[in-house]
Amino acid sequence: METWRFVAAVMMSLTMGLIGVALATNFRGVTEWHMRRSMATASVLRRVPPWRWLPDAQYDKRLARFVLLERVIGVIFAAAGVMFLIVVVYGVLSGEPMPSSR
Numbered sequence: 001m002e003t004w005r006f007v008a009a010v011m012m013s014l015t016m017g018l019i020g021v022a023l024a025t026n027f028r029g030v031t032e033w034h035m036r037r038s039m040a041t042a043s044v045l046r047r048v049p050p051w052r053w054l055p056d057a058q059y060d061k062r063l064a065r066f067v068l069l070e071r072v073i074g075v076i077f078a079a080a081g082v083m084f085l086i087v088v089v090y091g092v093l094s095g096e097p098m099p100s101s102r
Contacts, residue, residue: 009088017081023074026067031074035066 023031039062 006088006092010085013081013084013088015081016084017078020074020077020079020081024071024078025074026071031070032063032067035063035070039063039066 021027023034026032039059
């Protein structure tokens, strides 16, 4: 097996797993921070009504719903990272080469 493929596969699986765990557990508020930034960026796509100076009561509810959705996506990323790592380890232990495009 080529060494660079093994190293790349391990690094990719660890990165996916760590990003997934950070999003799923809201580590240091990273999920909420990401959703606030995403909502602020996407807010330019919405039409701004003339009464925009009024407090937006729905913002907190939408933020909570999107944070929950992103945490679920984080769980999926963490699970995919772990499964990918298991496949790489099994491939190394079984001695089968990693498939290539050639």
